[in-house]
Amino acid sequence: MTAVEGRHASHFPCSSRDRQYSSSIMCSIDRLLQKDVRLGLRPIPHFHFSAMASSLLYYLLLFFLLLSTNVSGHRHHSHHRRAPVLPGDGGDVSAAINLACRASRFPDLCESALSSLSSSLPPNPAPADLILAALAASSDGTKTARATAEDILGASASDLNRTAAARNCLEFLYLADHRVGVASSALSAGDLAGARLFTGAVALHQYDCWSAYKYVSDTQQVVDAMAFLSDLANVTGSAASMIAALQRYGANTSLWAPPQTERDGYWPDVAAATPPPEGFGAGVAGSCFSGNPDATVCKEGGEGCDFTTVQSAVDAAPVNSQQRHVIYIKEGVYEETVRVPLEKPNLAFVGDGMGKTVITGSLNADTPGVSTYNTATVGVLGDGFMARYLTFENTAGPDAHQAVAFRSASDQSILESVEFLGHQDTLYAHSLRQFYNTCRIAGTVDFIFGNSATVFHDCLLVILPRQLNPEKGESNTVTAHGRTDPAQPTGFVFERCTVNGSEEYMRLYRSKPAVHQVYLGRPWKEYSRTVFINSHLTEIVRPEGWMPWKNDFALATLYYGESGSDGPGANVATRVPWSSQIPAEHLGVYSVENFIQGNRWI
Template sequence: MASALLLTLLSLILFSSAAHHRHHHSQPPTAAAASPSTQLIQSACNATRFPTTCASALTQYTTNLSSPLEILTAVISLSSRILQAAQIKAWKILQSSLENQNRSSAARICLEVLQNANRRQSAAEDALSRRRIKDARAWLSASLAYQYDCWSALKYVNDSQLVNETMSFMADSLMLLTSNALSMAESYDLFGDNVGLWRPPLTERDGFWEDSTNNGDGGGGGGGGVAADMAVNVTVSKGGCGGCYKTVQEAVEAAPDNGVGRFVVRIEEGVYEEIVRVPFEKKNVVFLGDGMGKTVITGSLKVGPGLTTYNTSTVGVFGDGFMARDITFENKAGPDAHQAVAFRSDSDLSIIENCEFLGNQDTLYAHSLRQFYKSCRIEGNVDFIFGNSAAVFQDCLILIRPRDVAPEKGESNAVTAHGRTDPAQSTGFVFWNSTVNGTDQYVALYRKKPKAHRTYLGRPWKEYSRTVFLGCYLEEIVIAPGWMPWSGDFALRTLYYGEFESRGPGGGSSGRVGWSSQVPKEHVGAYSLQSFIQGNDWIPNSN
């Protein structure tokens, strides 16, 4: 069994390596010599960021592709085969790194996120067959994000030939193919079978906005959220009771795998000091608490030897359809702990209402997929809302906390750090009717020395970072430039940072940096719940 597995893995790796070699040494067929199938492939590949790689891979390893949908599906299938080879390379790194804490931790992260990438790509193929194109785009966006996560984790432990080879393999083969599939999926969504209209992905910086229906709906998707009166399946109680669980994790484990109906966990008032994980197979899990500050799930993990930002979350959710209401999620590692996450979500179609997120740097890791936060309270300082999800924040209160690094001398803090790496990813942070202010302690520091304490709406973690604030109230702590560079001019020509009708003393547009934008009124609807995350299809209409 083991030898057969190794042979299969070896053939996959040789296959992808040979494909990469031929990408650089062969030319696509000329138009005169090309078959109808080859011509169609070439036209479809011209809509990607890496057309030569795309055409070479498809023409050499597939035949008889007669429709745009078949071509798109073939690119996803080919990417999935390369993904399997990357998983094996990550497994080999782990096996060779058992005595190297940091490298073995990076390899475990790779294996976890690549498994999720594989799941999402399989789901995307199925969604395409059912013409659910928005779902396919969301899942391909997540798959590419996970692949990048693996590459990024390895970057920090690149001290061996195997790690270096794996990173090159992912960057030069896997991520290029997945990016191409994502670009094709966007064109297919926009233009259908008319390949003549297909083109490489554009962003708002190019003057392109997607569907702007639902304009002026205030971000609402029917105004719904998480019902407070759902029927409870299990209860968690600090004091104990007949049939109660004492830990949240035990209650999660009691949920059925791949459940279709809601599995509601009532978490009674109390402080639950534990690390909670909701795995992929635990779908439609609901946490109902007794209120912010009453039901508290807290931890104190922070970045250190063998522990990356990804694994520091007090609560980490993978299962789709997750909901939470009336709970505080906290990481109490402290302001001098650097990255320390309170809540990380990879749950597609997740809804969080009336919840509190407490931390400092990297409080809320909205990692991937479609998420909706309603009437939440989020505290932190450095990049404390970050990730590469498509997340909408409606009616939220966002508060800056002071940092303990010589606060009297001043500090610069960014509310968001969005991580979109590809212009075709359907991801971004959207804030509707929310307020940005400071905690009482931070505001007191600001007023003593206002020029030294600088709060920005965001900074570009990755090249195509996208964040918009729509109809939000910005207090005086938000300084005139509004947005902060990451490093030099990195991403300043490719990001999209926008505002629409910002209010309050920090909401003036006259002093904003030149690389931010005011969202045109006719395009505000592109960021509605329905347009941006298809919210009307899955967010309940009312409580």
């Protein structure tokens, strides 16, 4: 893997009326589709690039000085107003900045950025004022980065890879610009968890842009853009760290310190009413979806069909609707690339069953001008996405490297009884909050990856043969989580899942088990976080459990936890020393309710 991301339908009782859409559409979406739609978003990366970052700090400071007047002039917007629910604790502006920036892992950069905005701050700034100022700086910095990406795109007509990188950057920075407004609004409303989540998403997309440039950094213009983005993302990350400190210590900024993780012995307070393990999967069991689909897709067309492609049904869906829009996709193999844009929230794909309704593609990262992010057969940005009873597939094959079947940056997305088929990088759980229930996910290397906060409940994780000549053996990893900053509340939680091999893989494994090695995960980024709870680990899981990425990278900062699993691969006595057993009293941290606030939207 490389670095480069109307629930109020017409109500009818579930009856024979529904059978006109096929037997499997009846009751196809449960009460999840009937609740009021709630929109939201998520947190993320840090990365340190000492070479150009220090040289660009001066220019970044000049940038913030230039934009401070603009920030002051826009304080009437909702994402710049003060949050009265978060009072300050006194002191002048410079002292307040100094104390608040103690929460940052980059205190000097944080102080420089906020000091340049001091004229826009009130005399006695509350913590929220300082965080909002940092978010305002991030927003304006994002706009500057977008303008630079436009310039790079214009200068790269003869370079296919640089053109693709610039286009990806424009998408990432568009998303960052959107998320920063949501983060600011959440903070102003006193929603600290949401503000932290969304602030991390802003930094993630800024990092994504940096990462896209990393492979085409053959011009000074791109090098300078990367240096600017590195500092900008760290300013945004400082805002996330300040929100984390506000959550932990309260408004007394003299107590603030950089964020810590489970590896440091820090466990956040959780709702006492959530008893592990019963808290996992709460609200999953659904009831019938009462109503007809809003659109029907049929491979061959015909009576009762509105569209012959999934993308055309998505294109016709309402823009920025707060109502659930259900697209029923009849049985068939749909060979197409599907994109659900940010402006199309609350879409639901419902098929006729795994293996019956199949959306398939074959894009892979070995193709010039195609990054891992672009390889997805189905890519979703619109929040509140749902899918049920279908298969997402990438057929690129085991020798094609990165080839994504499904990518989601959709906050509060739910996928149930969905199959994901691929090899390397099958499921890109890119960002924000996601929930997968009773799904089947198959692949070889890092086949579940990303930097989202995701819970996988009762899912089957299937290892496939990795190579064209698999008899010689291989090392496969189920996960590669990409958390880059301890302020990000992201991670992968697997609860009541099973890790097993396909029939072909099991035949190979049993013929020569020593050369066919399966690990639960490896750390893609420095603060990678993955836990397996109450799961079944078959004999293919190595006794060590977890695999390093390279040498000792991230081994002191990651968190890989286990609790209550069974099966021959679940013997914790032989685990690597840098993995952990989750204390029983802290299991509630990883419940659906606490980890992804699922009780609000599932």
